[in-house]
Amino acid sequence: MKLRIGICLFIFIVIAGLLPGCYKDVVSPGSDTNGPPQFVSFSGDLIPIFNANCNSSGCHDAVPAHKPSLVPEQAYNALLSGGYVNTAVPQESTIYVVTKTGQMPPTGALKVTDTQKILDWIRNGAPNN
Amino acid sequence: MKSNCQNKTAKIYYVIWVLLITSYVNPAYSQDSTSVEETEKPKVKPVKNTFESVWIIDNQTVMVPIKGTFEMDFQHRFGVVKNGYDDFFGLFASSNIRIGANYAPIDKLFVGVGLTKYNMMWDFNAKYAIKEQMTDNNWPVSVTYYGNMAIDSRPADNFQHFSDRLTFFNQVIVARKINEKFSAQIAPSLSHTNTVNGYYSEPGKVSPEREHNHFAVAFSGRYKLKEAMSVLVNYDQPITKHKSGNPHPNLSIGMEVSTSAHAFQFFFGNYYNLSPQQNNMYNRNDYTDGEFLIGFNITRLWNY
Numbered sequence: 001m002k003l004r005i006g007i008c009l010f011i012f013i014v015i016a017g018l019l020p021g022c023y024k025d026v027v028s029p030g031s032d033t034n035g036p037p038q039f040v041s042f043s044g045d046l047i048p049i050f051n052a053n054c055n056s057s058g059c060h061d062a063v064p065a066h067k068p069s070l071v072p073e074q075a076y077n078a079l080l081s082g083g084y085v086n087t088a089v090p091q092e093s094t095i096y097v098v099t100k101t102g103q104m105p106p107t108g109a110l111k112v113t114d115t116q117k118i119l120d121w122i123r124n125g126a127p128n129n
Numbered sequence: 130m131k132s133n134c135q136n137k138t139a140k141i142y143y144v145i146w147v148l149l150i151t152s153y154v155n156p157a158y159s160q161d162s163t164s165v166e167e168t169e170k171p172k173v174k175p176v177k178n179t180f181e182s183v184w185i186i187d188n189q190t191v192m193v194p195i196k197g198t199f200e201m202d203f204q205h206r207f208g209v210v211k212n213g214y215d216d217f218f219g220l221f222a223s224s225n226i227r228i229g230a231n232y233a234p235i236d237k238l239f240v241g242v243g244l245t246k247y248n249m250m251w252d253f254n255a256k257y258a259i260k261e262q263m264t265d266n267n268w269p270v271s272v273t274y275y276g277n278m279a280i281d282s283r284p285a286d287n288f289q290h291f292s293d294r295l296t297f298f299n300q301v302i303v304a305r306k307i308n309e310k311f312s313a314q315i316a317p318s319l320s321h322t323n324t325v326n327g328y329y330s331e332p333g334k335v336s337p338e339r340e341h342n343h344f345a346v347a348f349s350g351r352y353k354l355k356e357a358m359s360v361l362v363n364y365d366q367p368i369t370k371h372k373s374g375n376p377h378p379n380l381s382i383g384m385e386v387s388t389s390a391h392a393f394q395f396f397f398g399n400y401y402n403l404s405p406q407q408n409n410m411y412n413r414n415d416y417t418d419g420e421f422l423i424g425f426n427i428t429r430l431w432n433y
Contacts, residue, residue, distance in 0.1 A: 021278065023292045025324040026337045032329035059223070066216070101374065103413050106208075106223035106401075108248040111287055112326040 029116040033091070037120035041129050046121060047072050049114050053105045076128050090122040175261035179271055179306040180314075182392035183231070183239070183256075184426045185349045186363040186381045187400045187408060188316060191271040191304040193258040196236045199431045202229035202243065206401050206424040209414060219422050227403035245279075245403045252279040252404055262305060273302045279404050293324040298406040300347075310353040317346045320406035328373075339371035345409040351385070359385045361394060367409060376412040394426040 031038040040046065050070040054060045060070035068078035079085050079095060086093040096119050102109035121127075180190035183200065194200060208222020216222040229243030229252075237258040244251055254277035262271040281287075281294040288294055297320070304314035320343045330336035349363045365379040383396020399414040401422060414420035 021292060021295050021323070022297070022321060023290075023295075023323040024337075024341045025290065025293055026327040026335060027289065027293075027324055028327050028335045029329070032332060034329060035332060065221075101413055102411055106225070107246065108281075108283055108287075 027112050030113040031116055031120055033116075033119065037123035038117075040117050040121040040124060042076060042121060042127065043072070043129065045117050047075065049110065049117070050075055053107075053110060059105075080126065085122055085126045087122060087126050090119055093119075093122050096122060171264070173263050173265045173267070176264055176271070176306050179262065179304050179312045180351055181359065181385060181387035182394065182426070182428050184392075184394065184428065185314065185351065185361055186383055186394060186396050186398055186424075186426070187365065187379060188314075188347045188349055188363060188405070189256065189273075189275045189300065189302060190314060190349070191258070191273040191302045193237055193239045193256055193273060194233050194430060195432070196233050197433045198233045198239075199433060200231045200239075200241075201429050202227065202231070202241075203427040204229070204403050204424070205426075206403060207422050209420045209422045210397070211419050211421075225401055225403055243403075247402055247404075247407070249282040250279050250404055250407070251282055252277045254278075270303050270305045273304075275300045275302060277405070279406065288324075295323045296404070296406045297321040298404070298409075300405070304349075312351045314349040315346065316349070317344070318405065318409060319344055320409045322406065322410060336372075338373050339410075340369055342369065343371075343376075343406075343410045344368040357387055359387070361385050361396065363398070365400070365409065365412075367412075374411070376408075376410055377415045379408065379412055379414075380416045390430045392426070392428045396424055397421045398424060400424075 050060070051072070055070040055075075058065050060066055060068060062069055062071045062074065068082045068084055069075065070078070084094040090096065096115065098104040099110050099115045099118060180192050183190055183192050183194070184202070184204075204227040206225040208216055208219035208224065210218045212219065212222065225245065225247050227243050227245040229241055231239055231241030231254075233239045239256040241254050242252065243254070254275065256273060256275045258271065258273045260268060260270075260272040262268060276299045277297070279296045279298070281296075298318065300316050300318035302314060302316040304312060306312045322341055325337045325339050325341060327335040328338050345365060345367045347363065347365045349361070351359050351361050353359045361381075361383045363379070363381045367376045367378060377399060379399040381396050381398025381400070383394055383398070385392060385394045387393070399416050399420060399422070400408040400412055401414060402408045402411065414422065
């Protein structure tokens with residue numbers, strides 16, 4: 001009897017959880033790829049993204065297990081000299097492609113607003129600002 | 130003296146008597162069993178062990194363990210092999226891990242919970258054996274439903290609403306044990322994600338990059354090489370077409386070593402994620418480019 005009550009409760013929780021749970025939301029990237037790029041500061045906008053998602057130990061850290069190093073003091077040079085940024089065709093930049101497609105970071109994709117910041121930084125000419 | 134003799138004779142009679150009884154009883158049993166076999170028809174039962182594990186590489190199988198079974202899953206996916214020595218064929222690359230626990234509270238129902246490293250995703254799943262393949266071939270296939278709800282448990286700044294964390298997966302699994310060695314399975318599925326990324330389709334208007342619902346179908350097969358060793362093959366074909374970021378199909382092949390309580394699967398495949406909806410909607414690894422990775426599943430069963 002207890003088991004049956006448990007099962008009924010489980011089914012109720014599943015249904016109660018599923019029915020109101022279905023949505024069709026769309027997240028805005030924050031700026032239009034075809035319009036003018038938003039202002040993005042490398043040190044103010046992108047470094048915090050790298051700190052939160054990329055440069056922990058064993059990943060893109062100071063002695064990188066995986067290139068490029070994305071610690072604040074090395075990130076700019078590593079990205080530019082390593083060929084990860086393509087200012088001529090920004091949308092084909094490696095750093096944008098791997099983050100946009102969700103290949104990186106391997107612990108979970110970046111927010112679409114963050115990948116858009118990376119793209120807009122490259123569209124601005126990838127300044128060290 | 131006389132009584133001694135009588136005692137001896139009594140003992141001899143006793144031994145003969147016991148021998149007679151035992152020699153009579155034994156054939157009587159065997160005779161009973163043969164007579165039963167001749168007269169009774171074999172019982173119609175559900176076919177056992179269509180698969181050895183609840184997993185076949187990246188998909189669920191039709192198998193639902195018996196009531197009172199507790200099961201633990203340990204699943205691992207390494208990085209892609211093609212980087213070679215740089216990350217030792219993906220073994221030293223960032224890997225994805227899932228730990229899961231399942232229990233069968235009643236016959237034919239299996240419920241479980243798991244945590245995946247990618248997106249720190251909790252999944253709550255349920256599996257129900259709707260129909261089982263029978264030994265008399267009256268009903269030729271086993272049919273099982275599998276569904277899950279997953280919650281992305283990363284920090285709140287990744288989401289606008291709580292509902293953005295949720296994804297769902299529904300699958301109907303149809304399988305047949307064709308003979309003692311070979312079993313085949315087909316499993317159409319529907320994945321739903323509550324939120325997708327947008328893009329500016331025209332100035333000032335944001336449109337979704339992809340559909341919220343995704344259909345796919347999985348084909349799987351198992352061939353037993355030995356009693357405890359099998360070859361597994363699995364192919365997942367996405368059906369829904371999206372505006373961008375279409376997922377690649379998954380081709381995987383592996384070995385399974387199993388005992389009554391363990392199953393160990395070791396394989397090459399394309400799926401990195403361990404949640405079926407993530408795999409079906411977002412797989413980036415293309416087998417035509419050789420983007421295979423190594424993975425394994427370990428399951429352990431306990432019966433209570």
